[in-house]
Amino acid sequence: MSMEQPSHGFQVRFPAGMAPAACVDIGGTKVALTLADASGLRGKWSEPTAKVGPSDALAQQIIRMIEQACAQCGLAKEALGAVGVVSCGPFVMQGGLVELAAPNICGGLAGKARGLPNDWTTALLEAPLRQAFANVRVENDGVGALEAERRWGALQGLDHCAYVTWSTGIGVGVCVDGRALRGKNGNAGHWGHSFVSDNTDALCGCGSIGDVEALIAGNAIGRRFAGLGFGDAAQLFSAARQGRSDALEIVDGLCYVMGRLLFNLMTTLDVQRISMGGSVFWHQQDLLLPRLRAQIGDKLPAMTSGVDIVPAGLGESVGDYAALALVL
Amino acid sequence: MSMEQPSHGFQVRFPAGMAPAACVDIGGTKVALTLADASGLRGKWSEPTAKVGPSDALAQQIIRMIEQACAQCGLAKEALGAVGVVSCGPFVMQGGLVELAAPNICGGLAGKARGLPNDWTTALLEAPLRQAFANVRVENDGVGALEAERRWGALQGLDHCAYVTWSTGIGVGVCVDGRALRGKNGNAGHWGHSFVSDNTDALCGCGSIGDVEALIAGNAIGRRFAGLGFGDAAQLFSAARQGRSDALEIVDGLCYVMGRLLFNLMTTLDVQRISMGGSVFWHQQDLLLPRLRAQIGDKLPAMTSGVDIVPAGLGESVGDYAALALVL
Numbered sequence: 001m002s003m004e005q006p007s008h009g010f011q012v013r014f015p016a017g018m019a020p021a022a023c024v025d026i027g028g029t030k031v032a033l034t035l036a037d038a039s040g041l042r043g044k045w046s047e048p049t050a051k052v053g054p055s056d057a058l059a060q061q062i063i064r065m066i067e068q069a070c071a072q073c074g075l076a077k078e079a080l081g082a083v084g085v086v087s088c089g090p091f092v093m094q095g096g097l098v099e100l101a102a103p104n105i106c107g108g109l110a111g112k113a114r115g116l117p118n119d120w121t122t123a124l125l126e127a128p129l130r131q132a133f134a135n136v137r138v139e140n141d142g143v144g145a146l147e148a149e150r151r152w153g154a155l156q157g158l159d160h161c162a163y164v165t166w167s168t169g170i171g172v173g174v175c176v177d178g179r180a181l182r183g184k185n186g187n188a189g190h191w192g193h194s195f196v197s198d199n200t201d202a203l204c205g206c207g208s209i210g211d212v213e214a215l216i217a218g219n220a221i222g223r224r225f226a227g228l229g230f231g232d233a234a235q236l237f238s239a240a241r242q243g244r245s246d247a248l249e250i251v252d253g254l255c256y257v258m259g260r261l262l263f264n265l266m267t268t269l270d271v272q273r274i275s276m277g278g279s280v281f282w283h284q285q286d287l288l289l290p291r292l293r294a295q296i297g298d299k300l301p302a303m304t305s306g307v308d309i310v311p312a313g314l315g316e317s318v319g320d321y322a323a324l325a326l327v328l
Numbered sequence: 329m330s331m332e333q334p335s336h337g338f339q340v341r342f343p344a345g346m347a348p349a350a351c352v353d354i355g356g357t358k359v360a361l362t363l364a365d366a367s368g369l370r371g372k373w374s375e376p377t378a379k380v381g382p383s384d385a386l387a388q389q390i391i392r393m394i395e396q397a398c399a400q401c402g403l404a405k406e407a408l409g410a411v412g413v414v415s416c417g418p419f420v421m422q423g424g425l426v427e428l429a430a431p432n433i434c435g436g437l438a439g440k441a442r443g444l445p446n447d448w449t450t451a452l453l454e455a456p457l458r459q460a461f462a463n464v465r466v467e468n469d470g471v472g473a474l475e476a477e478r479r480w481g482a483l484q485g486l487d488h489c490a491y492v493t494w495s496t497g498i499g500v501g502v503c504v505d506g507r508a509l510r511g512k513n514g515n516a517g518h519w520g521h522s523f524v525s526d527n528t529d530a531l532c533g534c535g536s537i538g539d540v541e542a543l544i545a546g547n548a549i550g551r552r553f554a555g556l557g558f559g560d561a562a563q564l565f566s567a568a569r570q571g572r573s574d575a576l577e578i579v580d581g582l583c584y585v586m587g588r589l590l591f592n593l594m595t596t597l598d599v600q601r602i603s604m605g606g607s608v609f610w611h612q613q614d615l616l617l618p619r620l621r622a623q624i625g626d627k628l629p630a631m632t633s634g635v636d637i638v639p640a641g642l643g644e645s646v647g648d649y650a651a652l653a654l655v656l
Contacts, residue, residue, distance in 0.1 A: 090630035101630040160512040172596070176511055181504045183598020184488040185630075188504060193628055194592040198526045206628050264522040264592075268500070270511020300521055300534050302418035302429040302513075 012152050012321065014038050015328065019081025022066045022133075023323035025141065026058070026087035026125075028104030028168065033065050035073055036324055042073050044320065051105060055120040058105065059128035066133070082135040082327035086144030086319075087125065088169065090187045097126035098138045098186065103205035104169075137326045141165075142189035143180050144322030145277070146173025150180075151325050153313030154275040161271050163312065164191070166258060166288075167278030168218045176269050192217065196260035212261050216254045218280045225250055237284050255288060259295020266296070267303050277312035285311055340480045340649065342366050343656060347409025350394045350461075351651035353469065354386070354415035354453075356432030356496065361393050363401055364652050370401050372648065379433060383448040386433065387456035394461070410463040410655035414472030414647075415453065416497065418515045425454035426466045426514065431533040432497075465654045469493075470517035471508050472650030473605070474501025478508075479653050481641025482603040489599050491640065492519070494586060494616075495606030496546045504597050520545065524588035540589050544582045546608045553578055565612050583616060587623020594624070595631050605640035613639055 020037040031049050035042040045068075050061040062085070070077050088105070091098045099122035103109055106123055107116030129136045139147075146163040149155040155163065159178040165171040170192030174181050181188040192213035193206055202224055204214035214220055222232040228246060230236040239247035262274055281288055289309065296304050312318050348365040359377050363370040373396075378389040390413070398405050416433070419426045427450035431437055434451055435444030457464045467475075474491040477483040483491065487506040493499040498520030502509045509516040520541035521534055530552055532542035542548055550560040556574065558564040567575035590602055609616055617637065624632050640646050 090628070092630055176504075176509045176516060177507065179505065179507070181509075181597065183504055184600050185598055187598040187631055188596065190598075190631060191596050193595045193631070195524050195588045208627050260523045267521045268516065268519050268596075269509065270513055270515040270518075272512050299536050300418070302420055303515055303518060303521070 012040070014040055018328070020075055020079055021082045021084060021324065021327045022069070022080055023320075023327065024062055024066070024083065024085040025144075025319050025323055026062075026085065026100075027141075028088055028102065031058070031062060031065065032319065033062075033069055034320055034324065035069055035075070041320070043069060045069055049105060051107070052117050055118075055122065056124040056128050057118075058100075058123045059125050062129065063132045077133075080133060080135075082137065083129060083133045084144070084323035084325075084327035085125070085129065085136065085138045086141040086322045086326065087138065088171070089140045090190060091138075091140065091185050092122055093185050094122070094127070097130070099123060099127075100125055103207070109207075135327075138186075139182070139326055140171075140173075140186055140189055141319070141322060142171040142173035143182065143186070144173070144326055145171070145318045146175055146180055146189075147325035148314055148318055148321035149275050149312055150175060151328070152321060153318065154310050155273060155313070158272050160269070162265050162269070162274045163318070164258075164262065164265075164274055164276045164281075165278035165318070166216070166218075166276060166281040170213045170217050170261075171278075172261075172265070174265070174269055174271070176271070191261055191265065194261065194264070196264065197257055212257055216257045218278075221254070221280075233280055237287065240287060251287060252291060255291035255295060258288075259292050262292060262309060263296055263299060263304070266307050267300060270303065272307060274307070274309045275312045276309060277315070277318045279316075282311070282316055340368070342368055346656070348403055348407055349410045349412060349652065349655045350397070350408055351648075351655065352390055352394070352411065352413040353472075353647050353651055354390075354413065354428075355469075356416055356430065359386070359390060359393065360647065361390075361397055362648055362652065363397050363403070369648070371397060373397055377433060379435070380445050383446070383450065384452040384456050385446075386428075386451045387453050390457065391460045405461075408461060408463075410465065411457060411461045412472070412651035412653075412655035413453070413457065413464065413466045414469040414650045414654065415466065416499070417468045418518060419466075419468065419513050420450055421513050422450070422455070425458070427451060427455075428453055431535070437535075463655075466514075467510070467654055468499075468501075468514055468517060469647070469650060470499040470501035471510065471514070472501070472654055473499070473646045474503055474508055474517075475653035476642055476646055476649035477603050477640055478503060479656070480649060481646070482638050483601060483641070486600050488597070490593050490597070490602045491646070492586075492590065492593075492602055492604045492609075493606035493646070494544070494546075494604060494609040498541045498545050498586075498589075499606075500589075500593070502593070502597055502599070504599070519589055519593065522589065522592070524592065525585055540585055544585045546606075549582070549608075561608055565615065568615060579615060580619060583619035583623060586616075587620050590620060590637060591624055591627060591632070594635050595628060598631065600635060602635070602637045603640045604637060605643070605646045607644075610639070610644050 018038040106120040108119035172191040202214035346366040434448040436447035500519040530542035
């Protein structure tokens with residue numbers, strides 16, 4: 001585990017006197033960790049997400065990573081003021097504490113076998129972390145990213161807003177009436193698993209057929225369009241940039257689906273602004289943003305008029321600050 | 329304007345010492361008014377919704393109805409402790425006060441002409457009411473119905489829940505983390521205008537093509553299926569009850585759409601329970617409820633497991649209590 005130097009081009013202020021905090025971002029592919037204090041980000045580390053061993057393997061990996069990072073920075077583990085964790089979901093609660101029922105991590109979810117090297121039905125998370133650290137907060141990654149965008153990014157000063165990530169998966173965090181929505185198990189925001197289309201040619205990791213994530217997530221693009229010569233999202237967008245009509249037609253189809261998700265957000269939650277990030281969106285925003293805005297068009301102006309879709313203020317660094325936003 | 333005797337078969341408690349309240353329910357077809365105090369409902373009145381004259385005609389109708397009702401009950405208008413109003417939407421705000429931009433009331437909404445006898449782009453509401461009465465609260469009818477179900481109905485004691493009305497239109501109110509969602513203009517809950525299907529053979533009053541309300545609202549059924557011999561919802565359901573396969577297939581299609589809306593609610597807002605009412609649902613619930621539950625099935629159990637869809641505890645009287653729930 002080696003340290004990367006964090007970099008960012010935007011203005012993030014940390015409170016004077018802030019105790020050091022460990023900020024963890026759990027994805028299906030990697031676990032990222034940053035340490036931060038009043039002087040800013042102290043360092044950034046990442047490892048492939050632990051998926052073998054007992055069902056607390058991921059939690060133990062996180063505890064070890066934090067301890068090693070503290071050691072590298074000359075910090076006593078006891079000096080940590082808080083540990084913030086954002087994670088892919090869904091969450092289930094066990095005794096009031098979060099466990100992960102994430103189809104990209106847990107190999108034992110009934111009927112959802114994806115070749116994962118474990119048979120976990122859940123991955124333990126909050127309980128082991130609370131045994132190791134004094135002050136732990138766990139939220140779904142959509143909520144964390146929303147809070148980061150509200151604090152430092154494109155959603156500052158807004159009481160009704162959403163952050164949408166279009167990446168390997170689709171994640172959403174929503175704020176209504178000044179408060180981030182959490183729900184009974186902290187799972188509010190899983191708009192990636194909503195249905196906006198009748199298309200049935202796409203199977204989601206969650207087992208559903210034709211939900212948004214199955215149709216347009218980064219990992220769905222290669223799966224759906226390899227037969228048309230686009231083995232992954234990069235190939236598709238490269239062909240679209242060369243003006244190939246078959247690729248552009250697919251891009252329009254992706255934006256039709258995401259555009260409906262965005263319209264549904266505006267219509268059902270009456271937000272003021274939506275900010276977007278994630279690897280698929282971020283690198284293709286010049287292609288995608290006009291098409292997404294066109295999907296909203298002049299539909300239902302009482303709900304959509306003046307509601308803009310904008311790139312994330314924190315750019316590609318939203319994830320780095322998502323967990324930090326929870327512990328400030 | 330004559331008084332009907334209100335009736336209800338469930339237990340509704342009113343606070344001792346409660347000052348008289350006027351409770352108004354504005355729909356596209358009629359305006360309903362109840363007066364209530366500590367002894368219960370004092371009376372119920374209704375008139376066709378005013379749609380001719382200046383754009384404050386509806387507000388003036390409501391003021392007159394309340395004054396006449398007070399007179400019939402021997403109440404001074406000044407004795408009213410509160411006026412609660414629930415209305416179809418969407419709302420727009422003018423100087424912080426609600427005006428209606430409802431396509432079933434306002435004939436002047438650009439490009440949305442439906443033969444209404446006015447050219448209003450909005451109907452004034454909150455401003456004239458506040459000139460006439462001391463304590464006025466206006467919410468969309470989904471929020472009011474939700475609050476009534478939380479207070480007296482099938483959603484008591486729940487912090488994460490939704491009420492869905494399947495009636496002439498489709499309305500939804502949602503509570504997450506213990507609070508009813510309102511949004512920037514009080515329009516949160518317009519799930520009837522969300523998209524869950526690619527079907528384009530149905531035009532909504534809002535101007536959208538193929539949203540939920542266009543596909544399955546009570547007033548959409550006759551429009552869509554008259555050519556198949558079903559001139560209205562009653563004819564369709566009557567044929568389905570006789571076992572006609574063409575009618576049952578249409579009913580299945582309606583439940584496919586509403587089932588997706590319900591699944592999307594569970595997935596995006598992580599609720600504990602959904603209660604349903606409205607004239608279409610209420611009279612056909614034995615046909616509809618099993619089909620709606622089957623649409624959820626075992627999809628995404630981390631989000632849907634244990635989340636039931638139940639008939640409204642207040643039955644057909646949800647609307648009568650919606651405005652009252654706002655002013656207690």
